[in-house]
Amino acid sequence: MLVDLVDLGRYPIDRPDSAAYQRLIADIRRELDADGCAVLPGFVHQGGLTQLLAEAESVAPRAHRSFNRTNAYFTRDDPRFGIGHPIRRFYDRSNAFVPADNFLPTGPLRRIYEYDGFLPFIRAALNEPEDRFFRYDDPLADVILNVVEEGQGFPWHFDTNNFTVTLAIQNAERGGAFEYAPNLRTPEHENFDKVAAILDGNFGAVRQIELQPGDLQIFRGRYSLHRVAPVSGPRPRYVGIFSFVEAEGMCGGIERTKQLYGRVLPHHLARAGRRADRLLD
Numbered sequence: 001m002l003v004d005l006v007d008l009g010r011y012p013i014d015r016p017d018s019a020a021y022q023r024l025i026a027d028i029r030r031e032l033d034a035d036g037c038a039v040l041p042g043f044v045h046q047g048g049l050t051q052l053l054a055e056a057e058s059v060a061p062r063a064h065r066s067f068n069r070t071n072a073y074f075t076r077d078d079p080r081f082g083i084g085h086p087i088r089r090f091y092d093r094s095n096a097f098v099p100a101d102n103f104l105p106t107g108p109l110r111r112i113y114e115y116d117g118f119l120p121f122i123r124a125a126l127n128e129p130e131d132r133f134f135r136y137d138d139p140l141a142d143v144i145l146n147v148v149e150e151g152q153g154f155p156w157h158f159d160t161n162n163f164t165v166t167l168a169i170q171n172a173e174r175g176g177a178f179e180y181a182p183n184l185r186t187p188e189h190e191n192f193d194k195v196a197a198i199l200d201g202n203f204g205a206v207r208q209i210e211l212q213p214g215d216l217q218i219f220r221g222r223y224s225l226h227r228v229a230p231v232s233g234p235r236p237r238y239v240g241i242f243s244f245v246e247a248e249g250m251c252g253g254i255e256r257t258k259q260l261y262g263r264v265l266p267h268h269l270a271r272a273g274r275r276a277d278r279l280l281d
């Protein structure tokens with residue numbers, strides 16, 4: 001049960017047959033249609049936040065800190081494309097991810113992700129069919145903590161996983177806003193021109209969200225270009241990230257997994273390239 005973590009009165013994810021659940025799903029779908037992103041304020045209540053913050057602080061020292069120059073696809077440079085092509089534009093990325101194997105099934109973050117009703121709830125909210133919605137099959141990345149410290153951010157990118165659910169645990173003193181361009185690419189179309197326009201600073205299609213601790217955010221990270229603005233101040237920004245995918249058995253690619261988590265497992269080598277689409281990364 002999640003009653004010690006989630007505000008089940010406001011978000012009755014434990015009662016899928018109730019009218020309140022159906023209303024909630026309808027509200028989220030409307031928000032996703034309009035904005036490409038939905039926010040559930042206060043999804044985790046104060047008591048739950050205390051537990052999540054304690055867990056975040058205890059695992060934060062195990063974050064893999066990495067400094068890289070990366071493009072929006074986490075791929076290598078490809079000189080077959082012209083200068084200025086999005087594949088060839090590299091930005092400084094410095095961040096710290098606590099890999100998924102640091103989160104015990106009995107800890108609060110994984111308890112939410114693995115709660116029986118959580119996947120069906122997120123799937124219904126995203127209006128995805130049962131045979132195209134799975135937990136990320138990635139033992140380093142299914143549930144992670146993003147630790148963003150002074151001066152760090154996360155430059156423009158697309159996720160490998162199709163659907164991303166983030167849970168704000170602690171904000172920094174300043175900065176850390178989430179910026180995104182909803183549905184910028186589709187499984188059939190990379191839309192490099194629009195990606196290049198945003199990289200050039202044309203922010204007409206870009207929206208900004210500032211989450212508060214306890215808020216849950218749902219979006220289509222594989223299709224929506226997004227970034228986290230740099231933070232400042234001594235307090236780190238903590239965000240839990242839950243990933244879902246459309247193809248059973250999908251996990252992160254070798255290149256990206258090494259960059260973000262500092263290692264790969266035999267699992268990653270065995271499943272390299274298992275994707276339902278042909279998009280980059």
Ligand SMILES: O=C(O)CCC(=O)C(=O)O
Binds near residue numbers: 146159178227239241
């Ligand atoms: O920290 C966040 O809000 C999202 C970070 C992100 O985009 C990612 O980890 O892929």
Ligand SMILES: [Fe+2]
Binds near residue numbers: 158221
């Ligand atoms: Fe992302």
